[in-house]
Amino acid sequence: MKAEEIVSRLLYRDALMLVIDKPAGLPVHPGPKGGETLFHHLDSLRFGLPRRPEVAHRLDKDTSGCLILGRHPKAVARLNELFRKGEVDKLYWAVVEGGPEAEEGEIDLPLAPKSPDRGWWMKVDPKGQPSLTKWRVLGRAEGLTLVELCPVTGRTHQLRVHCAAMGFPILGDPIYGSAPRFHGPGLHLHARSVSVPLYLKKPPILVEAPVPEHMRERVAACGVVPGGAAELG
Structure with a gap:
């Protein structure tokens, strides 16, 4: 990916914060395998x-959407x-099986x-760490459901494990779902929006990322309707 492609994915910018639309497939941090x-x-x-700016939280490699x-x-x-105080609201869209x-x-x-x-x-x-996810249905199709997920806690793979444990794994998940590790439809999990109360005397900054191509x-x-425009805060 070229530098201008990353810049083109900028959703919000001010003196303190950037929000970008991270593409699916791009890891946030270097791993043992390099790349x-x-x-x-x-x-x-x-x-x-x-x-250079620093990432304030994490998104899985195969999750797309808002990254602060x-x-x-x-x-x-x-x-x-x-x-740390749980004051940043994050909403995800996921297409799940069943x-x-x-x-x-x-x-x-x-x-x-x-x-x-x-x-x-x-x-x-x-015996694990407490983990809570709120969800609501946005739409349904034959064998699929579009759900909005709100992670109250932020555990590793929380949304993917929670959905799978409830019997509706996220479409395209090769670890917790039924997707093949290679040549699958891609993980259908998207960080749709973030709401950040960054400034004390101003309303929270709301930023929304458009639905990625592989999920539309x-x-x-x-x-x-997936829509193409994102809120610019």
Whole structure:
């Protein structure tokens, strides 16, 4: 991915914060296997500042959508505080296999690492960390449901494990769902919006990311017009 492609995915910018529309398939941080990551493109997001921005939270490699970055150390510290206090609202869209019978609800299942060898693979475990996800149905199609997911806690793979544990895994999930590891439809999980109360005397900054190309057909099949424009805060 070229620097200008990352810049073109900018959704919001002010003196403290950037929000970009992270593409599916691009890891946020370098891993043991190497390869291209967002970290390699941060210099192109300086916009005149002497330091590169820093990522304020994480998104899985195969999850697309809103990713928040702080533009300098004080901004990063402020964002970290907001995340620690649970004051940043994040909403995800997911197309799931099958779907819940109800129209909304909560998933309250503790999570823990599946094994010491793969610490980022998670499982439901009564002895794990408390994990809570709120959800509501946005639309339905034959064998599929579009759900809005709100993670109250922020555990690794929380949304993917919670949906799978309830019997409606996220479409395209090769770890917790039925998708093949290669040549599948792509993970249908998208960080649709973030709401950040960054400034004390101003309303929260709301930023929305357009539905990615690989999800649009099935989102539309569920009766929701994907749309192309994002809110610019």
